[in-house]
Amino acid sequence: MSVKHKLLAWALALLQGLALAQVSAPTASPVLAENIEDQAADAMFWGDWDELERLFAAARSDMRRAREGNLAVCSFGVGVNRDYSDESLAYHDARVAGTLDWVRRRPDLPLAHAVHLKALVALAWFHRGRGFAKTVSEQRFADFRASLNEALAYAKANAAVMTRDNYHVPALLSVMLGLNVDAERQLEVARRNMRKDASDECLYRVALASLLPKWGGDPRQMEAWIRESMRGQPEAVALTRYARLYSEASAADYAQGLFENSLARWPLMRDGLRAILKESPDSRYWKGRLAYFACMVKDREVAVPALEAIEANPEFDAWGDTGQRNYQACKRWALQS
Numbered sequence: 001m002s003v004k005h006k007l008l009a010w011a012l013a014l015l016q017g018l019a020l021a022q023v024s025a026p027t028a029s030p031v032l033a034e035n036i037e038d039q040a041a042d043a044m045f046w047g048d049w050d051e052l053e054r055l056f057a058a059a060r061s062d063m064r065r066a067r068e069g070n071l072a073v074c075s076f077g078v079g080v081n082r083d084y085s086d087e088s089l090a091y092h093d094a095r096v097a098g099t100l101d102w103v104r105r106r107p108d109l110p111l112a113h114a115v116h117l118k119a120l121v122a123l124a125w126f127h128r129g130r131g132f133a134k135t136v137s138e139q140r141f142a143d144f145r146a147s148l149n150e151a152l153a154y155a156k157a158n159a160a161v162m163t164r165d166n167y168h169v170p171a172l173l174s175v176m177l178g179l180n181v182d183a184e185r186q187l188e189v190a191r192r193n194m195r196k197d198a199s200d201e202c203l204y205r206v207a208l209a210s211l212l213p214k215w216g217g218d219p220r221q222m223e224a225w226i227r228e229s230m231r232g233q234p235e236a237v238a239l240t241r242y243a244r245l246y247s248e249a250s251a252a253d254y255a256q257g258l259f260e261n262s263l264a265r266w267p268l269m270r271d272g273l274r275a276i277l278k279e280s281p282d283s284r285y286w287k288g289r290l291a292y293f294a295c296m297v298k299d300r301e302v303a304v305p306a307l308e309a310i311e312a313n314p315e316f317d318a319w320g321d322t323g324q325r326n327y328q329a330c331k332r333w334a335l336q337s
Contacts, residue, residue, distance in 0.1 A: 032058055033066035033075050040079030047098040049112070052080070056111050056167075069240070069280045074202040080115065081170060084122060092123040113158045114168035120151035121171045124178060148178045166193040170206040177210055183221055186210045201241060204229040208245055212253040213261070222249060223263040236275045243272025247289055255320055256296055266297045284310070288318030288327070295330035303334040 036059055043051040059072035066075065084091065099116035106112045124147030127140055136144075152175050155162065162168040169190055176186045190207040194200050204225070211217035211225055226245045230238035246269055250258040258264050273290040280286060291306035307330065316323030319330075 031064045031066055031072075032062040033064060033070050033072040036072050037075040037079040040076045041082045042079075044080050044082070044095075044115070045084070047095070049098070049102040049115075052115065053106075053109070053111060065279070067280055068283050068285055069244075069276055071202070074205065077167070077170060077202055077206070080118060084126075087126070089126065092119070092126050095119040096123055108161060110162050110165040111167060113162045114165070114171060117151055117155055117162070117168055117175075118171040120147060120154060121174045121178075124148045124151060125174070128178070144178065148175050151175050152179070163193065166203060169193045169203055173207060173210060177215060183210045183215075183217055187221075187225060201229065201244075204241065204245065205248060208248055209252065212249065214253050219262045236278075239268065239272040239275040240279065241272075242268050243276055247273075247293075250293075251320070256326075258293075259297055266293070266299065269293055270299070270302060284313065284315040285318045288315050291330060291334075292319050292326065295326075295334060298333075300334055303330065307331060307334055 036055060040052065040055050043049075043055060056073075056076060059076040062072045065071060084095075096116070096119045099112070099119045102112045103109075103116050124144050127143035127147055128136055129140065151171070155168065155172055155175065172189060173186050176189065187207055187210070190203050194203060207225065208222070209215065211222040213219075226242055229241045229245060233241065246258065246262070246264045249262060249264075250256075254262055259266060270290075270293070273286065273293065276286050277283065277290065287306065287309050291303055291310060294300075294303035294306055314327050316327060319326040
């Protein structure tokens with residue numbers, strides 16, 4: 001065999017070996033938290049209860065975080081609780097009927113009961129609508145309260161099964177919120193149902209809604225709740241919880257008045273955001289969030305490198321309701337001489 005043919009044979013053997021190695025090499029399974037929110041929302045929308053059960057079981061066992069730092073079990077909850085208030089009454093009636101059928105088939109499954117409770121709550125909020133109270137008719141309020149009371153009665157009647165898991169709590173808190181139950185009682189319900197695992201942070205985030213000013217919440221209650229979520233955690237975890245929860249409070253209500261109207265403290269917020277970015281260094285959202293809050297408190301020393309880290313690829317969702325405008329204003333202020 002000529003040298004040329006030997007080299008060709010060697011090259012072919014090498015390529016075959018590489019191909020076999022690529023086929024046989026173990027590949028890391030995708031992080032479930034990256035896409036489970038949309039999968040859960042789709043399963044809920046179409047009434048695919050078997051798929052919903054499969055996703056929930058997978059989320060409970062996969063504790064890897066998404067690039068943005070979310071846990072799969074928290075993102076699953078966001079997907080199932082996606083707002084469908086713009087859908088028709090027929091849609092909500094179908095969801096109530098479908099979930100009730102699932103409960104009848106799986107009476108010992110806590111998830112089935114929790115999802116049926118969620119469907120009842122979604123129907124109630126459909127009746128009310130999302131407008132200010134003065135825009136809601138008496139009939140709509142009557143239907144709203146009737147549906148909430150039906151949901152509350154269901155929760156009480158099926159508590160023995162539902163409380164084996166904590167997944168029913170978000171829907172139950174929504175019932176209590178609609179019935180004007182005070183925030184402390186809502187938080188006590190959340191505390192009683194906390195599980196001693198990493199998914200606890202989901203409930204801390206869910207219960208935060210009850211403490212927002214638009215629902216009559218008090219900044220001191222919110223501060224106490226956020227500090228409670230940090231208690232007993234390693235320093236990095238405690239800081240990230242502080243930043244995540246106050247970031248959500250800003251997005252949901254406080255907006256750019258976070259540091260003026262709540263008890264949030266910039267040094268803790270700054271360190272928490274940096275801890276999140278250490279955990280999720282490729283997150284465009286949290287890079288933008290650090291710059292956004294730094295501009296909010298006029299901390300140029302933090303804002304300038306944070307803006308440079310974003311480069312020319314900002315994620316405007318990180319910048320509040322008027323994202324692009326806020327981003328441009330921040331750049332003008334931070335980079336002026």
